[in-house]
Amino acid sequence: MTTTHEAGWAHAAGALRGPTWLRQPADPNDLVPQLWSSTARKAEGVLSVGGVSLPDLVAEHGSPAYVLDEADFRARAGAFRDAFAAYDVYYAGKAFLSTAVARWVAEEGLCLDVCSGGELSVAERAGFPMARVGFHGNNKSVAELTRAVRLGVGRIIVDSFDEIERLAAITAELGATVSVMVRVTAGVEAHTHEYIATAHEDQKFGFSIASGDALEAVRRVTATPGLEILGLHSHIGSQIFDSSGFEVAARRVLALHAQVREEVGVTMPEMDLGGGFGIAYTTQDDPSDPAQLATEMTKIVEHECRALGIEEPRLSIEPGRAIVGPAMCTVYEVGTVKRVRLDGGAVRTYVSVDGGMSDNIRTALYDADYSCTLASRASAAVPVLGRVVGKHCEAGDVVVKDEFVPADLAPGDLLAVPGTGAYCRSMASNYNHLLRPPVVAVRDGVARVVVRRETEDDLLATDLG
Structure with missing residues (x-):
């Protein structure tokens, strides 16, 4: 008490x-x-x-x-790249971003997550390959989305029905096609601070799987010219040490992935399981190394895909603070x-x-x-x-x-x-x-x-x- x-x-x-x-x-x-x-x-x-x-x-x-510490930063980035060699690894620009860091991320072979027009501008100034950029955010403006489409970012993670409509109008006006992932909430309560646990139902991010909104979002994306569905995106929180949350989330997200194939008739090629891996701030923290995390998460996905009888989508992860922290x-x-x-x-x-x-x-x-x-x-x-x-x-x-x-x-x-x-x-x-x-x-x-x-x-x- x-x-x-x-x-x-x-x-x-x-x-x-x-x-x-x-x-x-x-x-x-x-x-x-x-x-x-x-x-x-x-x-x-x-x-x-x-x-x-x-x-x-x-x-x-x-x-x-x-x-x-540049050498340490590069070594941690390389460790995630090598451990998750079959995945796309997205560095979290929100954790810390500058043009120098964006260049290090590119040189180490990682992708980059941005969450705002400002972060996107840093990537642009650094000459970061836009095909390796993912654009997050629960309230992207028309100006931000337009800029992202013009620059040719690799994927936009849509977070609301309003954003789907907004993006549809932009791509129609520009005569462009953009790759989209649908952010879903899997209803998993991560063992972390409530402000950084992002997959429970009562919060601002994503579409709920349980309510049916996530499936409806996929339907709308696939029915919209100019939007190309890549897959589902899940993120259960930050500063996470326990892989059990990823197991539950993967089961629910992959079940939706299979449901989309059966009911919508679309096989989505990719899936993002998020990450938010923890680091040691004090002696009470015991983080896993990238190789251990890769082994555990790969086994989880392989097991769930076998159980569902589906092919494994190409996976991506987001280590979060674990590289720069x-x-x-x-x-x-x-x-x-x-x-x-x-x-x-x-x-x-x-x-x-x-x-x-x-x-x-x-x-x-x-x-x-x-x-x-x-x-x-x-x-x-x-x-x-x-x-x-x-x-x-x-x-x-x-x-x-x-x-x-x-x-x-x-x-x-x-x-x-x-x-x-x-x-x-x-x-x-x-x-x-x-x-x-x-x-x-x-x-x-x-x-x-x-x-x-x-x-x-x-x-x-x-x-x-």
């Missing part, structure tokens, strides 16, 4: 003790390898990524900064350290850094857990339970809820938070008029800015006075 508090989860009874899975480290200087990108190293307490010392990086580029960390400078004495004599150590919920909203939005480490020096001090907070005017402005940090942590120290590649920069804001940090890619001892830090001129450019 959880005891709530009017000020939020961070102040609930028992929060001071920390979560049960968090263990006090023998040495707070040590890295926990599974939380960091593959090139992260510590030498005499100084953290380096991609052969670049983070204190040196901050000296040149300032803090806070997102540090993107672990490939990036965020480095901050400590501004203040405050030890707050609470009732009963307990002490809470608040470590304030120069960023916060504007560069990582996930802790406040999803109650997400993160880890951190002292990145600029070694410490011989005992570890104490601390909470890393931002500089925003919100009590819920928390970056790391609970972590053991050296007792001598002081202003001017650098802290690094791993696992910030997905949904941190892409969901960043200018709350309190803070400037969004840069993304600095590192590889083989070289650092280069791929997304520059915002300036006050950027901030004021849209303010017309």
Whole structure:
């Protein structure tokens, strides 16, 4: 039973003790390898990524900064490409997208998911092959759809009857044909946060299989000139570790696939099972590697297709955060350290850094857990339970809820938070008029800015006075 508090989860009874899975480290200087990108190293307490010392990086580029490990990113992309060699693997542009990353995705042989005209424009600027682009979204505008059709994107994932009508009108006007997938909700409750579980019935995405809307959507697409049906698309959520949800979803989606063949007379050539595979944010997370996931998902599809007596469609997956999430960390400078004495004599150590919920909203939005480490020096001090907070005017402005940090942590120290590649920069804001940090890619001892830090001129450019 959880005891709530009017000020939020961070102040609930028992929060001071920390979560049960968090263990006090023998040495707070040590890295926990599974939380960091593959090139992260510590030498005499100084953290380096991609052969670049983070204190040196901050000296040149300032803090806070997102540090993107290019070699790690490419290795994770390649691991999914090779493990799912018989599939199309779609990188999630919504997790993090820039022109440099889009080019890496193309070079590693992956496809790309976009969810807006803005993300599509990044792909276009990067010269990404449009035939390998999929366009998602539950409310694509006429302008966005028109642009996608003109550019020749490989597939549009339709999400409503309104969108089918909208797309029909556009293709008729342009004299074009576009490949379409129908997003379906399989009624599977993924074991994840309710805001990122996307296949249960009561939510905004897709057509319900149970209600019959999904079958009707396929009927309308197949009956519409200019729309070519590719198959069904299912996505059960994000940060998922348990393959049992995919088994149930695949059974229901493949049953609909077979029903379409029998009742509509169409054999759809493809199917997308989504993905949203989890990563390790803390030691409580135990993600599967791509090879294991590929084996499990392939067996699920083979078994269900045999049971239904149908040929296996060509499959595609969407790893979600699993490629970019672990490939990036965020480095901050400590501004203040405050030890707050609470009732009963307990002490809470608040470590304030120069960023916060504007560069990582996930802790406040999803109650997400993160880890951190002292990145600029070694410490011989005992570890104490601390909470890393931002500089925003919100009590819920928390970056790391609970972590053991050296007792001598002081202003001017650098802290690094791993696992910030997905949904941190892409969901960043200018709350309190803070400037969004840069993304600095590192590889083989070289650092280069791929997304520059915002300036006050950027901030004021849209303010017309």
